[in-house]
Amino acid sequence: MSADGNFRRIGIVGVGLIGGSLAFAVRRVFPDAAVIGIDGDDVTLVARQLGALTVGSRDLSALAEADLVVLAAPVRQNIAVLSQLGGILRGPALITDVGSTKRATLEASRCLPPNLTFIGGHPLAGSARGGLEASRADLFERRPWLLTPDAATPAAAQARLVAFVRAVGATPVVIDPAFHDHVLAYTSHLPQLAASALMHVVGESVGEPGLRLSGSGLADTTRVAASPAPIWSDICGTNADEVLPALDRLIGTLQTLREQLARDESIAPLFESAQRWRARVK
């Protein structure tokens, strides 16, 4: 650990939208730090050419001297990497992730040796377009960055991570990992499932000629359906116990609407409830 508390060698596993944007932000804020990106050769070559990375490698062993590792691959890949880091990092080092579910990765972190400290994280920043090419240094500016320490987390490590998150422009918000997974099942995972199911049904039902007869409503409602499938398989798969009841509630509400329409009853009360809640979404 450096005298000023800043990290000197920052590893980023997965140089997509979030990992790439974080690399750009770190290079801007901490120009003296080494930024080691782990991804395919083609990705890390481009990221080095763009100045996002100082080192690029396919090989986790490039992280041996890192004092901070950020796991920014799909959740189940993060978990697989986590199980290998104990044998790679010379440590002491802090490990965090940027995955959209928090409990499964926290569980996997229990096997880390004592010189490595894990604290889960989740920046609420993103875009329907993924990949390094959509990355930008200001992606996290003024966005919430959720941190999910637990009772065992050392206060000093948490304070360093909070300072790091602030340095890249985000607003740290500390919450409980289980509460995170419960709330995000509704505010993120269910909207994604609804948008993807809707886009699939609309496309299969009316095809490309039908899609031409659409306005901004369909475009807005299905925007996140452009997101990469592997990311969302892992998110929903590692939060199924929360996502399933959320899905059941949505299916139940759609069935209620269906019954009301079939009986020519008013659907206005549900639409009015939705309108009231929508006014509270930023």
Add this chain to the structure above:
Amino acid sequence: MSADGNFRRIGIVGVGLIGGSLAFAVRRVFPDAAVIGIDGDDVTLVARQLGALTVGSRDLSALAEADLVVLAAPVRQNIAVLSQLGGILRGPALITDVGSTKRATLEASRCLPPNLTFIGGHPLAGSARGGLEASRADLFERRPWLLTPDAATPAAAQARLVAFVRAVGATPVVIDPAFHDHVLAYTSHLPQLAASALMHVVGESVGEPGLRLSGSGLADTTRVAASPAPIWSDICGTNADEVLPALDRLIGTLQTLREQLARDESIAPLFESAQRWRARVK
């Protein structure tokens, strides 16, 4: 009818987002035409002060001398007005509407006397925010304006309406009324139902503190849930035979996702299908 084929006295019933925007557009393109708005006193007063209307009234009898009447209220109100216009318009006059379903209003138009010609219309323009205050003269610029004549429609009347739609900046697209209602059930009405059901479920499940833990995904996916409830009650109610099978397909797809998640099977194929279709949405 004027020598140049342009309308001289244009009535607009319902001065909300679409009616108000049309009034502004007409005033800009045809500054010599009278624009008669029918709505509540408070709305027409503001619309006259803003220069959108030359005449404002609560009373349909103000339309007596109109040569074009545009019905821009919710669909079932348009149908109720249509049944009264035969006794009010001295005619000959053209009547059109801007409703999101076409068959029910076309059926209602069969009772019009022979001096009145009805052709359905539907501009694919709008915004989640409704009302006169969201109106703008350029709302229709380069947007499709669907026209749904049938076999009985006189060619000359259709040509005049096509010219009018073009004059206010839109791109006229002539399609069959039943095909319109089938396709729009998927590309517009189902997204609205999905967004409103989703917003209701998310709000009721996590409340305002939970909504703070959301990003652009929830905001995009639920944007149209801010739309006024009465408009959508009428749209879904007058297209129930098309909306019900669309809802059933969405419910079925969500149930499939539910089963896959419950069995820890891959949901990636459906997400990949959605991603492919989303790439074809403008």
